[in-house]
Structures are given as C-alpha cells and as structure tokens.
Amino acid sequence: xxxxxxxSRPSHENDSLCQYHQHAHKNLREAYxxxxxxxxxxxxxxxxxxxxxxxxxSWVREVIEHIxxxxxxxx
Amino acid sequence: xxxxxxxxxxxxxxEKGWKYPRxxxxxxxxxxxxxxxxxxxxxxxxxxxxxxxxxxFVVATDLDIEGSLIGYLTLLYACGAEVKEAKRMIFSTxxxxxxxxxxxxxxxxxxxxxxxxxxxxxxxxxxxxxxxTRALTLAIKxxxxxxxxxxxxxxxxxxxxxxxxxxxxxxxFVPTPYWVILATGSxxxxxxxxxYSKKRIAVKTQALDIVQDLKGKTAIxxxxxxxxxxxxxxxxxxxxxxxxxxxxxxxxxxxxxxxIAQKLYLEALISYPRTGSQKIPPSINVxxxxxxxxxxxxxxxxxxxxxxxxxxxxxxxKKDDAAHPAIHPTGTKASKRLTPSESKIYDLIVRRFFALFxxxxxxxxxxxxxxxxxxxxxxxxxxxxxxGWMDYYDPYVTLNExxxxxxxxxxxxxxxxVNEDGRFTSPPPRFNPSSLLKxxxxxxxxxxxxxxxxxxxxxxxxxxxxxxxxxxTLGYALHETLRQYVAKILSAxxxxxxxxxxxxxxxxxxxxxxxxxxxxxxxxxxxxxxxxQEEDIGQTLVSGLQRxxxxxxxxxxxxxxxxxxxxxxxxxxxxxxxVGCSEYKxxxxxxxxxxxxxxxxxxLDKQCPYCGHHMIKVISGxxxxxTCVNWTKxxxxxxxxxxxxxxxxxxxxxxxxxxxxx
Numbered sequence: 064x065x066x067x068x069x070x071s072r073p074s075h076e077n078d079s080l081c082q083y084h085q086h087a088h089k090n091l092r093e094a095y096x097x098x099x100x101x102x103x104x105x106x107x108x109x110x111x112x113x114x115x116x117x118x119x120x121s122w123v124r125e126v127i128e129h130i131x132x133x134x135x136x137x138x
Numbered sequence: 139x140x141x142x143x144x145x146x147x148x149x150x151x152x153e154k155g156w157k158y159p160r161x162x163x164x165x166x167x168x169x170x171x172x173x174x175x176x177x178x179x180x181x182x183x184x185x186x187x188x189x190x191x192x193x194x195f196v197v198a199t200d201l202d203i204e205g206s207l208i209g210y211l212t213l214l215y216a217c218g219a220e221v222k223e224a225k226r227m228i229f230s231t232x233x234x235x236x237x238x239x240x241x242x243x244x245x246x247x248x249x250x251x252x253x254x255x256x257x258x259x260x261x262x263x264x265x266x267x268x269x270x271t272r273a274l275t276l277a278i279k280x281x282x283x284x285x286x287x288x289x290x291x292x293x294x295x296x297x298x299x300x301x302x303x304x305x306x307x308x309x310x311f312v313p314t315p316y317w318v319i320l321a322t323g324s325x326x327x328x329x330x331x332x333x334y335s336k337k338r339i340a341v342k343t344q345a346l347d348i349v350q351d352l353k354g355k356t357a358i359x360x361x362x363x364x365x366x367x368x369x370x371x372x373x374x375x376x377x378x379x380x381x382x383x384x385x386x387x388x389x390x391x392x393x394x395x396x397x398i399a400q401k402l403y404l405e406a407l408i409s410y411p412r413t414g415s416q417k418i419p420p421s422i423n424v425x426x427x428x429x430x431x432x433x434x435x436x437x438x439x440x441x442x443x444x445x446x447x448x449x450x451x452x453x454x455x456k457k458d459d460a461a462h463p464a465i466h467p468t469g470t471k472a473s474k475r476l477t478p479s480e481s482k483i484y485d486l487i488v489r490r491f492f493a494l495f496x497x498x499x500x501x502x503x504x505x506x507x508x509x510x511x512x513x514x515x516x517x518x519x520x521x522x523x524x525x526g527w528m529d530y531y532d533p534y535v536t537l538n539e540x541x542x543x544x545x546x547x548x549x550x551x552x553x554x555x556v557n558e559d560g561r562f563t564s565p566p567p568r569f570n571p572s573s574l575l576k577x578x579x580x581x582x583x584x585x586x587x588x589x590x591x592x593x594x595x596x597x598x599x600x601x602x603x604x605x606x607x608x609x610x611t612l613g614y615a616l617h618e619t620l621r622q623y624v625a626k627i628l629s630a631x632x633x634x635x636x637x638x639x640x641x642x643x644x645x646x647x648x649x650x651x652x653x654x655x656x657x658x659x660x661x662x663x664x665x666x667x668x669x670x671q672e673e674d675i676g677q678t679l680v681s682g683l684q685r686x687x688x689x690x691x692x693x694x695x696x697x698x699x700x701x702x703x704x705x706x707x708x709x710x711x712x713x714x715x716x717v718g719c720s721e722y723k724x725x726x727x728x729x730x731x732x733x734x735x736x737x738x739x740x741x742l743d744k745q746c747p748y749c750g751h752h753m754i755k756v757i758s759g760x761x762x763x764x765t766c767v768n769w770t771k772x773x774x775x776x777x778x779x780x781x782x783x784x785x786x787x788x789x790x791x792x793x794x795x796x797x798x799x800x
Contacts, residue, residue, distance in 0.1 A: 071685070087310040094312035101315045101341055113312060118564050120311040 069125050080126075087122035140185050142199060146178050147211040149264045158272040159665045161658050163264060165211055182216050189217035196241070197248060198227040201461045202412055203644075204587060206249050207256030213248075224248055230413075230462045232406040233470050255644040259585075262636060262657045267291040269661060270627060273668045274619070274679065281676025288616060288679060289599060292633055293584045293592050295620060298601055299628035300577060302617040304569055305609040311565035317345035317558045321515060323357065323508070323551040328543040330551065335514040345558035348513065352556040357510040359517075359549040364504045371493045371527035373416040373455025374464030377586045378579050380411070380487070385572035387534055388482050392575045393590035398483045399465070406470050408487055412587045413462040416455020418494065422463060424450050427491070430469020437488055440530055444495045452494035453527075466491050489531050496527025506545050510553070517542060517551075569607040582634045603740060603757055611689050615682020623675050624664055632660075693717055693741040693767060694752040698729035704752060704767065706739060715739075717767050731767040734758075748774025 067074045067081035074081045080088060091113075098109050113119060114127050148171045149163040167182050168175040189195075195217060197209035209226075213219040226245040229236045271289040278286050290298070319334035339345040373379065380399065381392040390398070399411035418424065425445070432441035444450070455464070467488045476484060504519040519542030522528070528535045569577070571593050578589045596602055601613035609617070617628070626632050636657060642648030668675065693704035702721030709716065717731040731751075733739060737758025744753045746766035755764050769775050 083306065083309065086306070090310050090312045094314050097314040097340075116313045116562050118311065118313045118562060120309040120565065122309040123312050 069129050083122050084126055084129075087120060087126045090120075091123050091126055139198075140181070140188065142208050142212055143178060143181055145204075145208055145211070146182055146185075147215055148172065149260060151268070156272065158269045158276070159662060160269060160272075161265065161662070163261060165215060167215075185212060185216040186218075189219065192217070192219070195219045195224040196227055196244060197224055198229075198240075200410060200412070201226075201228050201230075201249070202410075202587065203252055203256040203259065203585070206252040207260070210248060210253045210256075221248060231409045231468045232404065233468050234406075251644050251646050254650045255640050258640050258643055258650045258653050261654055262640070263292055265657060265661055266627075267294075269665060270295075270624075273665060273672075274616075274675070277668075277672045277676035278679050278683070279676075280672055282680045284680070284683075286683060288612075290616065290620065290627060292627075292636065293578075293588070294595060295627040296581070296583055296630040296633050297574070297578060297592055297596055298613065298617055298620075299630070300581075301569060301574070301596060301602060301607050302609050302613065304566060304607075305613075308565045308568065313562035313564070315342070315560060315562055316340055317342060317560050319345065319348055319352075319556065320559050321352065321553060321556045323515075323553050325543060325545065325549060325551050329554075330517055330542075332508060332515040332517060332551075332553075335516060339558075342558075342560070349556050349558050352510060352513055352553055355510050355553050357508045357513075357515065357551045357553055359506050359545055359547055359551065360509040360514075361507040362504070362545060362547055363506075364502055366523070367501045367503060368498045369501060369526075370498050371453040371496050372490065372531070373457075374418050374452065374466065374494055375487060375490055376414050376416050376455075376457060376459070376464055377411055378414075378575065378589075379416070380465055380483075381575060381590065382572050383486060383490075383534065384483060385570070387486065388479075390479070390483075391571040391590070391594070393571075393594050394479075395483060396590050398480055399487075402480060402484055402487075405472060405474075406468055407472055407484060408468060409464075409466050410462045411465055413459045413465060414457055414586055415459035415462060415464045416457045417464055418452040418454065418466055419463055422466070424452060424495075427467060427469035430471070431467060431488060431492075433471065436485075437492075440489075440492050444492055444530070447495060450495060452491075453496075486534060489534060492530035493527040496530050497524070499526035499528050500524040504542055506542070508551050517545070574607060581630045582637055583630060603738060606757070606762065611682065611686035615679055615686060618682065619675055619678045622678065623671050624668055626660075626664060689741065691741075693754065696721065696727060696729050697751065699725055699727035701725060702727050702729075704729070704731075706733065706741070732770055733767075737761075746772060746774070748772050 065074050065079065066072070067084055068079055069084050070081060072081035072083070074085075094113070095106065095109055098104055098113070102112075104112065110127050110130065114124065146168055147165045148168045150166045150171050151160040152162045152164050153160060168178045169182075195213055197206075197213065199205035199209040209224075210221060213221050213224055224247070226248055227237075227240040228243075228245050229240040267289070270291065271287065274288040274290065275286065278284055278288065316338040318338065319336075321332040321334065323330045323332050334348070339348070375383070377396065377399075381390075381395045384390045384395040385392065396411065399408065402408045403411055428441045428445050428450070431437045432445065434441075465487055467484070500523040502521045502523050504517075504521070506517040506519075508515040508517055518540060520538060520540045522537060522539055528537075567573075571590075574593050574596075575589050578584050578592065579586075583589075584592050596607070596613075600610055601616060602608060603610050620628050636653075639648055639653045639656065643650055643653060691706050693706065696702040696704050696719040699719060699721050702719040702725060704717050705720050706715060707718045708714070714735055715733050717733060719725075719727040719729040721727040733754075734756050737756050740755045740757070742753040742755050742764060745751065746753055746768065749766060749768050749772045751766040751768035751772065753764055753766050755762060765775065766772050770779070
C-alpha cells in the first residue's frame with residue numbers, strides 16, 4: 064500500500080491520495096464547475112481565489128498547496 | 139437515616155486477567171474497583187452496622203433508573219435486607235412538606251422494572267466498554283509493545299462517529315460564490331432596507347445587470363400583507379431544554395448546567411432536574427410556589443402579577459415523564475447565598491415558570507411587495523402588539539422587532555443605494571456541547587442523565603480539540619480503525635436498538651436476562667471478528683497514534699541550529715511547558731521559547747507573518763487564538779502584549795481593592 068504524499072496516511076494503489084484528500088480533491092474539482100459558471104474563471108485563478116476564502120476545508124487547502132507545489136502531480 | 143454518595147457498588151469481572159472477552163460480572167463495593175472511591179468504604183461500613191436491628195427499610199433515593207438501582211444494591215449488599223419487603227419514598231423536590239408527604243404515603247414496594255433496566259444498562263455498558271477498550275489497547279500492545287489505553291464504548295462510539303462525520307464535511311468543504319442585492323430606499327424621509335426577492339444570485343454578471351437596472355430608479359408598493367401571530371409561552375423546562383437555554387444565554391456546558399441544577403435541587407430550591415417532562419401536573423401546588431417566590435424581593439412584583447392574574451393554570455408542553463414533573467422552582471428560600479452561576483440558572487428557571495402563566499404574545503408581521511418592472515423587493519416588518527408571557531421571561535426573550543413606517547399600496551419608494559455583495563457558501567457548523575447533546579437526544583443515544591458526561595468524555599479522552607469539537611488525530615485514528623474493522627460499534631442504529639431493549643425492560647415487555655444474552659452474543663461476534671484482525675487493527679492504531687503525537691508535540695524545524703525539531707516539552711522540575719530544540723542533548727542547541735501555561739496547544743503548519751517563527755494555536759475554554767512561538771518578542775504582537783498586561787494590572791488592582799474592602 065502506498066502513502067498519501069500530503070499526510071502519509073495509506074492510499075489506494077491507483078490513486079496517490081488517501082481517502083480524505085481524495086474526497087477533498089473531488090470536491091475541489093466539482094466546485095470548479097460552479098465557479099466557472101459564476102465567474103468565468105480559469106483553473107489557476109480559481110485555485111488562488113478559493114484558497115483565500117474563509118471556510119475552505121483544511122484538507123482542500125492542503126490539496127491546493129500540493130497541486131501548486133513542484134511535485135504536485137494531480138493535474 | 140443514611141446517605142449513599144452515588145453508587146456504592148460497582149461491577150467487577152469474575153474471571154481474572156486483563157484480557158478479553160470477559161462476560162461474567164459481580165457487584166462489589168466501589169472502593170474495590172475504583173481506588174479513588176475511598177469515601178465509599180466508611181459509608182458502607184456505617185450502613186452495615188446500623189442495618190442490624192432494623193424492622194423495615196425505606197429507600198429514599200432519586201426516582202430514576204440510577205437512583206432506584208443505588209437503593210436496591212445498597213439494600214441487597216450493604217443492609218442485607220429482604221428487598222421485596224422494602225418500601226419506597228417518592229418525591230420530586232426536597233422540600234420538608236413534600237418529604238413528609240412522601241414518608242406518610244410510602245409506595246408499597248421498590249420499582250423493580252426500573253431496577254432491572256438500570257442493572258441491564260450497567261451490565262451492557264460494562265461489557266462493551268471494558269471488552270472493546272481492552273481489545274483496542276491490547277491490539278496496540280501486540281503491534282508495538284506500548285501500553286496506551288484507547289477507550290470506546292456503547293454510546294461513545296456513535297458519538298465519535300457523529301463528530302467525525304461533521305469534521306470531515308468541514309475539512310472537505312469548498313466554498314462557492316454567490317451574490318446578494320443590497321438595497322436601501324426612502325419613503326417620506328424614512329430610510330428602508332429592502333430585501334431582493336431572489337436571495338442568492340449564482341452568476342456575477344447577472345447580479346451586476348440587476349444593479350445596473352435598478353440604480354436611481356423609483357419603485358412602487360405593489361402589495362401589502364399583514365398577519366397576526368399568536369405565540370404560546372415556551373414549554374416548561376425539561377433537562378435538555380434547560381441545558382440548551384443555559385448554553386444560549388450563559389455559555390454553560392450541559393454538564394455544568396446539570397451540576398448546578400443538581401445543587402439547586404439538593405438545596406430544595408428546584409424540583410428534580412433529570413426529567414424529560416414538559417408538564418406541571420395539577421398535583422403541584424403552584425399557588426404555594428408563587429407565594430413563596432413573592433417573598434423574594436427580586437421576584438415579588440412578578441409573582442404578585444401572576445397571582446393577581448386569576449386562573450393559575452400553567453402552560454404545558456408535549457413531552458411527559460412518568461417519574462418526575464418538569465423542572466420548576468419550589469418557592470423555598472435559599473438557606474445560603476447562591477453563587478453567581480447558581481443564581482443565573484435559578485433565575486432562568488423561575489422566570490420560565492412565571493412565563494407559563496402568561497397570556498399568548500401577539501406579533502404582527504408585515505410584508506410589502508415593492509416592484510420596479512420585473513424586479514421585486516420585500517420590505518418586512520415585525521411588531522409586538524401584546525407581550526403577554528414575554529413580560530415574565532425577560533431578559534431571556536429575543537424580540538427581533540423591525541418597525542416599518544406607514545405604507546399604502548401605490549406608495550413610491552426611491553431606490554437610493556443598490557449594490558451587489560459577493561459572498562461564499564459556508565461549511566456546516568462545528569458541534570458545540572449543546573448542539574452535540576441535542577443530536578444525541580434526537581438520535582436516541584444515551585439517557586438524559588448520561589448525555590452530558592458522554593459529550594465531555596469525547597473531549598477529555600483527547601478525541602477532540604477544545605470545545606469546538608474539532609477531531610484530533612487520535613480521534614481520527616480511532617474512528618478510522620473502528621470504521622474499518624468494527625463498524626457496528628460506530629452505528630447509532632446498533633446502540634439505539636440496545637436502548638430500545640432496555641426501555642422494553644422498563645416497560646415490563648422484556649426480561650433482563652433476555653437482553654443481556656442478546657447483547658453478549660452480539661459482543662462475542664464483534665470480538666471474534668476483532669481477534670482475527672488484531673495485528674492489522676494494532677498497526678492502524680499505532681500509525682494513527684504516531685501521527686497524533688507528532689502533530690501534538692512537533693512545532694517545526696529549529697530556527698537556531700537548523701537541524702533539530704522544536705518540541706513542546708514539560709519541565710520535570712517545574713511542571714511548566716515550553717518549546718525546546720530536540721538537539722539540546724546531542725547538538726547542544728539551547729533554543730527555547732515560553733508557552734502559555736493554560737489551555738491546549740496545537741502546532742500549526744504556518745509561519746508568523748511578522749517574524750517568520752512557527753505558529754501555534756491555543757485553545758482555552760471557549761476561546762481559541764493563533765500566535766507564534768516568539769510571541770513575547772514578535773514585533774507584530776507587542777500591542778497585544780501591552781493590552782494583556784494592562785488587563786492583568788486592572789484585574790489585580792480590582793482584586794486588591796476587593797480585599798481591602800473586606
């Protein structure tokens with residue numbers, strides 16, 4: 064079993080993230096559709112905007128940091 | 139006459155060894171099981187010695203499951219009495235009059251269904267609590283050799299699951315944007331706040347178009363509606379309503395409210411607090427209570443007002459409890475001065491009691507539809523026409539009155555300011571002690587007497603951080619493990635089913651042995667399944683614990699040596715905690731930082747914006763704040779420190795003045 068690169072929890076073989084960060088990532092993707100509809104925004108700006116919003120879940124925040132980091136290979 | 143001091147007897151396993159499964163138990167003096175319960179030993183001795191030449195026994199413990207069980211076990215094991223011949227005193231307040239009446243009208247026998255239900259609850263809770271806690275603890279020992287007690291239980295498991303589910307929903311929440319239209323208008327020099335009919339606009343350009351359409355325009359009152367609402371008084375207090383109202387007004391945790399209410403009950407100032415009832419039965423002499431309250435200077439005028447009102451029929455709620463009425467004052471004068479917290483709870487109970495005799499309040503709600511082309515606004519007003527019971531329940535009434543100027547159909551409203559306001563959706567709120575208690579009640583988990591302590595135990599065992607019920611890494615480790623390997627123990631349905639079976643014993647539908655046999659079968663199945671996976675369970679818990687300890691203690695890389703880690707350390711000499719470098723012994727790094735000594739400290743994965751040092755979160759009581767480890771020297775925090783010093787000086791001055799007055 065491999066490890067989640069964000070929190071070191073066990074992760075499924077086909078996916079690099081643990082169940083929690085995987086869920087956070089799925090929500091981040093789904094919410095992007097709402098943001099595009101609302102603001103006609105590109106993915107990178109979306110990540111910047113949503114990162115600054117109060118109420119963003121801490122696991123989603125970690126996923127964004129991971130995506131933005133050099134080794135973030137989710138996209 | 140002797141007192142008991144809570145439970146004098148506890149369950150103990152009959153077979154030896156700190157192992158599982160252990161299914162057979164016996165009742166033994168509490169001091170034999172709980173080393174801290176030394177105070178029970180002399181009481182049991184006294185009870186035994188005075189029981190020798192007794193003709194008949196009367197049990198006068200609280201009339202509920204625990205009280206009845208305490209009385210029964212004391213009779214059986216301390217008095218050596220024939221329990222079937224004992225009599226029972228039944229009362230709901232500790233006033234002299236009621237105690238005399240209860241003694242004159244003794245119930246012919248003990249309440250055996252209640253005793254059986256109480257025994258079953260203790261036995262089932264013991265079976266699940268002891269066996270599952272041992273299973274988890276021994277799994278850790280097998281996997282790592284450590285002895286770290288990790289506990290769970292029949293109600294604690296589903297409570298943990300509720301907190302974990304909410305925590306996860308918050309952690310994976312992604313806010314999405316929406317816009318609201320904020321508009322103000324004027325009519326005959328009155329400024330009006332208008333509410334746009336569409337509450338949320340999902341697209342920014344649409345919100346901007348609406349603003350563009352409406353700026354500087356004149357709208358017309360298209361329709362006017364008013365409605366009168368009659369509001370009955372609030373129902374008499376049962377325990378959960380008192381706990382919820384006390385949290386709302388004073389911020390008291392449910393367990394604190396219960397402890398205060400218990401003190402007031404023992405002082406004979408209020409009726410028995412562990413009740414589910416929202417009814418004041420006709421057998422309670424409300425006139426006498428009101429007369430008693432009239433002798434208090436504080437309540438004299440309100441009590442006299444109620445007494446002058448004629449019919450003294452209190453408003454009744456829906457819920458009933460066969461054993462005790464709703465919580466109410468007795469009208470008896472306090473024999474000693476109440477503490478500020480006791481005064482608050484007593485005041486709440488007294489004013490709620492007065493409110494029961496008040497007339498319905500009448501509120502008028504008005505809605506004006508204001509139109510400009512296809513755009514519709516609402517103007518809402520709320521006016522209290524008749525306060526009724528609210529006069530008695532002040533200051534605990536929230537009115538939210540909004541007065542509108544006189545308006546008629548066709549009136550013109552000038553739209554003065556129209557703007558769009560960008561907002562974001564919010565995550566679900568975290569539980570607080572009161573909301574968690576409410577959901578436990580809704581889910582049928584625990585009893586009115588145990589819920590408050592269950593809420594406290596989730597926190598005291600380190601599964602959550604502070605009163606905000608944020609799940610700790612330890613909480614996650616336990617929840618993950620239980621969900622993966624013994625999901626049944628997290629299931630509210632499973633616990634609810636057991637609660638229903640125990641209710642069945644209370645109602646005489648089920649037999650205690652039947653329920654216990656069933657509970658043991660279920661438990662054995664769970665434990666068998668557990669044993670086959672003990673190694674894996676242990677590993678999962680160990681890695682969770684390692685993450686927990688690491689997160690709890692490790693602050694980050696040492697800024698001085700760049701090699702060691704800054705750790706939260708407690709000095710063995712002074713007992714005070716501070717931050718120190720892990721390279722102190724080997725590398726000689728003497729970097730240290732002071733820490734606040736009160737509250738819980740959680741290292742944060744971020745740096746101070748002013749000085750670049752590691753940040754920490756301090757959670758103390760209901761307050762939580764973030765600061766850096768360098769807080770005493772950080773240039774960005776000097777103002778806060780000065781303010782804190784001033785506050786301390788002021789407090790110490792006030793204390794000195796207070797002591798010199800005395």
